[in-house]
Amino acid sequence: MIEQAQSQAHAPVKGFRFSKSERYLPIAFVLPSVIIIALVVGLPMLYSLYLSFTDYTLTSGSSYHFVGLDNYYHLLFVDPLFWTVFGRTILFITLAVNLEFLLGLGIAQLMARAIRGQSLARTLMMMPMMFAPILVGLQFKWFFSAQAGLVNNLIYTITGTPHLIPWLIARNLGFITILVAEIWMGTPFMVIILEAGILSLPQEPFEAADIDGASGWQKFQLLTLPMLMPFVYTALAIRSLDIARAYDVVNMMTGGGPANRTELIWTYVNRLAFTGHQFAMGSAMSFITVIFSFIFTYMFFQNVLKSRWAGDMGEE
Amino acid sequence: MSKKKSISRRDFLKLTGIAALGTAAACTPVATSTPVVKPTEVPTKAPVVVGKPFDGKVVRMHAITGGNYDELYKLIPKWEEKTGAKVEFVFKGNGFETDKRLVQDFAAGTVDYDVCWDHSSFFSQYVKAGGLEPLDNLFSPDDLKDFIPRLVDAAKSDGKLWVIPRHFDISCTHYRTDIGLSKPPETWDEFKTSAMDITKKNPGVFGTQFAGKEEALSGRFYEVQTAEGGQLFDDKWEPTFNGPAGVKAATMFADLYAAGAMPPDMTNFLWEDVAAQFVKGVIGVYTEWYGWYSYFQDPKSSKVAGKFDIARQPKGDGGIHSGWAGHHGFSITKAAKQKEAAADLIKFLTSVEGNEQEAKLGILISRQSVWDKIIKEAATSTDPLAKKRLELALLQAKEDFKTPPLIAEWLPMSNILYPILQKIILGDVAAKAGLDDAATQVRAMMSKAGYY
Numbered sequence: 001m002i003e004q005a006q007s008q009a010h011a012p013v014k015g016f017r018f019s020k021s022e023r024y025l026p027i028a029f030v031l032p033s034v035i036i037i038a039l040v041v042g043l044p045m046l047y048s049l050y051l052s053f054t055d056y057t058l059t060s061g062s063s064y065h066f067v068g069l070d071n072y073y074h075l076l077f078v079d080p081l082f083w084t085v086f087g088r089t090i091l092f093i094t095l096a097v098n099l100e101f102l103l104g105l106g107i108a109q110l111m112a113r114a115i116r117g118q119s120l121a122r123t124l125m126m127m128p129m130m131f132a133p134i135l136v137g138l139q140f141k142w143f144f145s146a147q148a149g150l151v152n153n154l155i156y157t158i159t160g161t162p163h164l165i166p167w168l169i170a171r172n173l174g175f176i177t178i179l180v181a182e183i184w185m186g187t188p189f190m191v192i193i194l195e196a197g198i199l200s201l202p203q204e205p206f207e208a209a210d211i212d213g214a215s216g217w218q219k220f221q222l223l224t225l226p227m228l229m230p231f232v233y234t235a236l237a238i239r240s241l242d243i244a245r246a247y248d249v250v251n252m253m254t255g256g257g258p259a260n261r262t263e264l265i266w267t268y269v270n271r272l273a274f275t276g277h278q279f280a281m282g283s284a285m286s287f288i289t290v291i292f293s294f295i296f297t298y299m300f301f302q303n304v305l306k307s308r309w310a311g312d313m314g315e316e
Numbered sequence: 317m318s319k320k321k322s323i324s325r326r327d328f329l330k331l332t333g334i335a336a337l338g339t340a341a342a343c344t345p346v347a348t349s350t351p352v353v354k355p356t357e358v359p360t361k362a363p364v365v366v367g368k369p370f371d372g373k374v375v376r377m378h379a380i381t382g383g384n385y386d387e388l389y390k391l392i393p394k395w396e397e398k399t400g401a402k403v404e405f406v407f408k409g410n411g412f413e414t415d416k417r418l419v420q421d422f423a424a425g426t427v428d429y430d431v432c433w434d435h436s437s438f439f440s441q442y443v444k445a446g447g448l449e450p451l452d453n454l455f456s457p458d459d460l461k462d463f464i465p466r467l468v469d470a471a472k473s474d475g476k477l478w479v480i481p482r483h484f485d486i487s488c489t490h491y492r493t494d495i496g497l498s499k500p501p502e503t504w505d506e507f508k509t510s511a512m513d514i515t516k517k518n519p520g521v522f523g524t525q526f527a528g529k530e531e532a533l534s535g536r537f538y539e540v541q542t543a544e545g546g547q548l549f550d551d552k553w554e555p556t557f558n559g560p561a562g563v564k565a566a567t568m569f570a571d572l573y574a575a576g577a578m579p580p581d582m583t584n585f586l587w588e589d590v591a592a593q594f595v596k597g598v599i600g601v602y603t604e605w606y607g608w609y610s611y612f613q614d615p616k617s618s619k620v621a622g623k624f625d626i627a628r629q630p631k632g633d634g635g636i637h638s639g640w641a642g643h644h645g646f647s648i649t650k651a652a653k654q655k656e657a658a659a660d661l662i663k664f665l666t667s668v669e670g671n672e673q674e675a676k677l678g679i680l681i682s683r684q685s686v687w688d689k690i691i692k693e694a695a696t697s698t699d700p701l702a703k704k705r706l707e708l709a710l711l712q713a714k715e716d717f718k719t720p721p722l723i724a725e726w727l728p729m730s731n732i733l734y735p736i737l738q739k740i741i742l743g744d745v746a747a748k749a750g751l752d753d754a755a756t757q758v759r760a761m762m763s764k765a766g767y768y
Contacts, residue, residue: 055764058423059444059724146581147598166580169742257529258583259738274416275530276731277441277724279423 052283059277071284081260081268082285088175089265093243096182097236103183104190104235109220111191112198122195125188133185137252140181144168144253168254174262181249186242190235197231198224233304237297244293265289368400370657375401376429377661378418380644381408383607384677388482388670395664401657411435422447430652431661434479436470436642437531441724443478449648450476454659462668462683464710466717467643473722480662481682483674484643486712487539488705489627490594490612491601492620495521500627501601504540504638507630508568514600515577523577524602525593526569528585533737534730535640536603538720541565545634548721548729553767555758557733558751561634566740566747573741583738595620603629603638606709610678613699626705628712639716643682680709725765732757 052071056064075082111121128136143150144167155163167177201224209219225232247266250256256267263271265285273282379389392403406429407417415438421427422445434442442448455477460468463481471479489507491497495518501507511523526536537557538548546561556562572578579585579593591608593599597619615621629638646662648655664670671681675690687710694703720726736754739745745753762768 057728057765058419059441061423061444061446147579147593164580168584169581254584255529257735257738259742259744260735271731274419276728277419278728 048283049287051280052287054280056280057277058274058279064280067280071281072288074281075285075288081263085260085263085265085268086289088263089244092175092179092182092246092264093240096179096186096243097240099179099183100187100190100239101232101236103187104194107187107191108194108198111195122192125191127188128185129188131185133248134252136181136185137249140177140184140249141168141253144177169258169261171261174254174258178246178250178253178262181253182243182246185249186239189239189242193231193235193238194228197228201227230304233300237300237304240300241293241297244289244296368398370654370660371400373399373401373654373657374404375431375654375657375661376404376406378407378414378421378429378432379405380411380414380433382410384674384679387677388665388674391665391670391673392661395661398664399657399660401654401661403661418442418447419445427649427651429649430654430658432647432649434645434647436467436479436481436484436645436719436722437726439471439479439647440473440722441727442647443473444724447650448478449650449652449655450478451480451648451659452477454648454655455480455663459663462685463666464682464684464687464713466713467682470641470643470717470719470722471645479643479645479647480666481643481645482666482670483679483681484641484713484717485605485607485680486639486641486709486717487603487605487629488708488712489601489629490604490624491627492597492599492624494620494623495600497601500625501630504543504565504568504630504632507601508572510601511572511577512575515575518600521598521600522579522593523600524572525578525582525585525590525599526602527587527590528583528738528741530586530734531727531730532586533583533734535720537562537565537569537733537737539603539629539638539640539718540568540632542640542718543630543632543634543636543638545632545636553762555755555762558748558755561632562751563747564633566737566751569737569741570743570747574743583741594618597623606680606705607678609701609705613701626701626708628708629716637712637716639712639718640720641713641717642719645682680713725762725767728761729758732761 053066053068054064055067055070107125111118111125114121131139142148146152146164146166146169149167151167152163152165155165165173167173205223205227206219209223214222245266246264247270250262250264250267251270254262256263256271269282269285269289272278272285379385389405396402407414409417411433414433415435418432418438419441422442427447432442434448439448460477464484467481467484468477471477471481489500491500491510492514495514497510497514501510507524514521514523527533541548541557541562541564544561544564546557546559546565548555548557550556573582579598582590585593587605590599590602591604591611594602594604594608595612595618612618612624613621631637646665648658648662652658666682668683668686671683671686672689675681675686681687687706691703691706691710694706697703720730733754736745736750740747740750744750
């Protein structure tokens with residue numbers, strides 16, 4: 001009886017047509033938001049795009065000129081630092097995302113299997129996400145300080161001899177420290193998404209695998225991971241874009257320095273556009289980065305769709 | 317099915333008319349419908365005072381805050397009382413936040429304030445952006461005669477006055493007297509030798525340190541290479557800091573770092589970090605601003621209280637003392653709506669009274685007459701350095717006060733220079749090669765800015 005009522009309620013009404021005013025109603029509802037977004041986000045972006053084709057600086061007032069693709073040419077073919085910084089940013093994203101994924105997957109597996117204390121573990125896991133990135137940066141700057149830092153003090157306690165390791169300064173170490181901070185901050189997100197994915201997987205294939213005598217590794221490799229891929233791609237895409245925008249943590253810990261050793265794309269944009277007043281150049285760099293990010297995101301979501309399609313086929 | 321009640325156009329108009337009349341009646345001033353009350357019968361808490369010069373005017377202010385900066389603003393109610401105007405703070409931030417906000421406001425044309433904080437190192441960029449009002453017509457030579465002349469000179473560009481100096485800062489040599497330094501280094505060569513000796517003889521103590529990034533590092537490089545006889549630019553604005561004096565200065569930084577005579581993470585230090593290192597007792601000799609003095613002499617916060625002395629900064633091969641300096645002050649924006657009142661407020665804040673208020677906090681103020689007074693008072697102080705530091709600071713203000721070039725490109729130039737100086741310090745590049753690279757980049761930046 002109830003099912004019948006529900007099916008009737010959802011059944012399409014034959015010959016039903018929206019009146020003209022009703023057809024425009026959804027558009028009318030959405031229009032204010034679209035206008036506000038266009039004004040607040042779209043126009044400044046377009047203006048910034050326009051400025052990237054000029055020689056505008058923060059102190060040039062209204063006297064600036066159209067220079068075509070000069071800024072883009074300078075960045076892509078003249079400025080050696082741009083490609084170094086761009087490459088380092090890619091390396092940073094790659095290492096951070098992959099390490100976060102591996103750690104996140106491991107922790108998510110453990111948490112999904114935990115019999116007791118799941119809620120407490122989840123709450124504790126989410127703690128790093130509760131800190132503002134600027135505080136995380138400050139905290140890790142202190143951890144890795146050469147003279148007063150927690151890490152060097154710990155080493156001193158263990159070895160009994162003082163080691164003034166300049167974590168934030170030394171070549172490669174500076175990069176590793178900002179990587180550690182980023183991973184600490186981002187892993188909980190991976191855990192939450194992947195654990196949600198693991199808990200939502202159907203149990204029948206695992207039961208069948210058990211009957212067939214599959215090992216734990218085989219079940220993980222051949223069942224868990226393939227079925228988890230839509231979640232994995234989504235988490236990877238979100239975190240990649242998040243890390244690509246990494247600024248606060250790096251700025252607090254090293255400011256991109258010393259000697260550009262930890263400079264990432266957004267600390268460089270900030271230094272160029274605001275401290276250096278080269279606003280047009282900074283805009284051009286931002287748009288180059290945005291274009292790369294766009295391509296990257298598109299490719300990622302193509303993979304999400306593919307993996308989803310593969311998952312559906314597998315189920316059939 | 318009940319019949320829907322409909323309303324005719326006539327009824328609708330009637331209702332609208334009644335509503336409009338009602339609204340109009342409600343909005344009618346009460347005075348027309350209530351008996352007039354004689355002014356004498358109305359008790360008023362704040363009687364309206366007539367005849368004050370800026371009655372009813374509002375001066376909007378963009379100010380620096382933090383540290384001792386706010387103490388001066390406590391005098392503002394006195395000025396409001398005197399003039400009948402009101403001061404409204406539209407923004408308060410630290411120096412770098414304030415500068416960033418000003419640059420952005422001038423660039424975007426969103427200035428809605430009359431008075432703004434200013435600094436000798438920064439004002440040229442605001443002038444270039446067309447954001448400031450020249451002050452020559454608002455301040456007479458008589459208004460300025462009590463100010464230390466070098467401070468006023470550092471507030472001018474293109475022959476116009478843009479800033480009224482409030483107070484200044486310059487660095488002097490701070491050296492520990494408890495670790496074998498009987499006298500301060502006279503030259504930068506002696507400074508380097510002393511720093512290395514201190515490191516060798518005092519385990520756990522670094523010979524020296526410098527703030528190692530941003531403008532802090534560029535500024536220190538500027539003052540050492542100036543003492544060594546160098547200049548940042550020649551008279552045609554060609555970069556010259558990659559000459560022998562610049563190379564010698566940069567090499568000194570690199571040698572000190574390589575010898576372990578500076579903390580290993582000094583390239584991540586800013587002002588508060590170097591001050592914290594000194595109070596921890598791990599630094600032998602270094603150049604520091606006067607502003608930290610009370611912090612250093614407080615035994616509760618400082619391990620070196622009573623264990624250090626101060627001196628004029630070393631000389632270099634150029635035979636002149638280092639003296640990178642700057643002053644804080646106030647400017648009036650071009651967009652100001654209350655220029656006269658704004659000028660009057662600035663005169664009040666930089667008056668003898670304002671200077672005295674700031675001098676009580678140990679700030680280096682801008683008026684000679686106030687200096688004379690506080691030096692006289694310091695002679696009776698129990699603090700052994702009280703009189704010496706004031707006399708030394710005044711001497712430096714008169715003889716060693718050197719600002720970076722008063723051009724809008726100073727900070728962009730510093731932005732190019734400091735990462736390369738860091739590379740030199742950390743040994744990534746040789747001093748000459750690094751400075752040549754910096755000079756090429758600075759020249760390109762200056763060329764784009766239209767200097768050649």
